[in-house]
Amino acid sequence: MTDHLDLVPLGFFPTPIDKWDNLGRELSISLSAKRDDLSGLGGGGNKIRKLQYLLAEAKAEKATTLITAGATQSNHVRQTAAVARKHGMRPLALLRGQLPPSPSGNLLLDELLGAQLEFHDRDDFNAMVVDLMLERKAELEASGERAYVIPIGGSSPLGALGYVDCAKEMREQFDARRQRHPDYIVVAMGSGGTYAGLVAGCARYLPNTQVLGIVITTAAFASRDCAASLLNDTARLAGVDRRWDAEDPLLNYDHIGPEYGVPSQEGNAAIRKVAEAEGVFLDPTYTGKVCAGLIAAVGETIPAGSDVIFVHTGGSPALFAAR
Known part of the structure; x- marks a missing residue:
């Protein structure tokens, strides 16, 4: 549990879970977005x-x-x-x-x-x-x-506890709506804290949900070994009684694009697709590439008909710097 650890309230929590019916229908899945881009302070974000x-x-x-x-x-x-x-x-x-x-x-x-x-x-x-x-x-x-x-x-074990809390928050939102728990949560895997916290949190609060991390960097901290190490340290701090090996995390390395921070063609296409389908803006470094990874995963990692949550981690200011 994280209740014994101090935190300073900073955001507008719980952030909403936004149904993305138009894009979900196109992809043949039930799709919603966890809107952590709306977390508040400083423009929001994960x-x-x-x-x-x-x-x-x-x-x-x-x-x-x-x-x-x-x-x-x-x-x-x-x-x-x-x-x-x-x-x-x-x-x-x-x-x-x-x-x-x-x-x-x-x-x-x-x-x-x-x-x-x-x-x-x-x-x-x-x-x-x-x-x-x-x-x-x-x-x-x-x-x-x-x-x-x-x-x-x-992205330290202490910081990653924020996403253990997010898993608990989503569980409470689903249960309040009498809504089935998702089959998959799809999220960016960069420095690793958001992913580690969600995986550890789901092990406790959403045990039938898999967390798919779309990797957006070639940096060492996004390697499987580093991901598993941070995940295990986070779980230990959160009191989650489970351990992961390097091959256990569900990670996809196919959507990094030219390099970290450089927009990809498929990421830009996903940004436009979400804007036109749902009226929501993604960013070229993280969420655009992650959404491209989600789209590509349907029918492969993610079966058609699955219930999927896309975690919108924010980042829209980067749209105004993209070339």
Whole structure:
């Protein structure tokens, strides 16, 4: 159970479960979306659930600065900066890439939030980022600040508890409606915390539901070994009595596209399809590719007629930076 762990309420929960009848009919499945893009603070998104636990620990440590990292168009950095400002802390973010001549999308919102941004244009960013964040933490604390480091995506066992809670929240929503539990939940697999939390949470609250992770990055933290490690650590922290091997998680690596953060043709087609069918906007880095993966999975991993939940993790600001 996560009830014994502190959290700081940040979002508009429970987020709605939105029936997507038009797209579902086209795909021959019963399709709904868990709308975590509507979670509230800082434009919403899936990181808010994770940050509820991470912020509680930061406050317990009397942090004055939140340090995190991500890509130039990171949704996580934007949401972390908003949370920091809301709670009287200073946001510092290390970003992979170069400062563009005209900030747009999430980067524009980061600047509006007054986040201190450092750009690191290096191929080994993911390998070095933890050391870089710890260096900044040491520098700040030498000057009298108290800094709390949040990993990329907020994806630690503590952060992933937010999605154990999400599984419980969905169970309560289904039961209140007398609605059958879904056969599949489809979600992005990036830094891994959202996926790990949902799998661990479903093991407890939705035991007949499979969680399909559509992988959107080639980074090491999206490997099967890392996914299983984070999943097991999350389950242990949540008190879920189950263990997973590297081959156990249901993951699909076929929809990464050219590379992380670069739109794919099929992802863009899925963005347009959902907009036209359901009036909802996806993003080119995560949810567009995930929806493309869902569409491709029907008839293969997902049998026709299945009851499916698509987790909308947010990210629409990135639409305004896409080329």
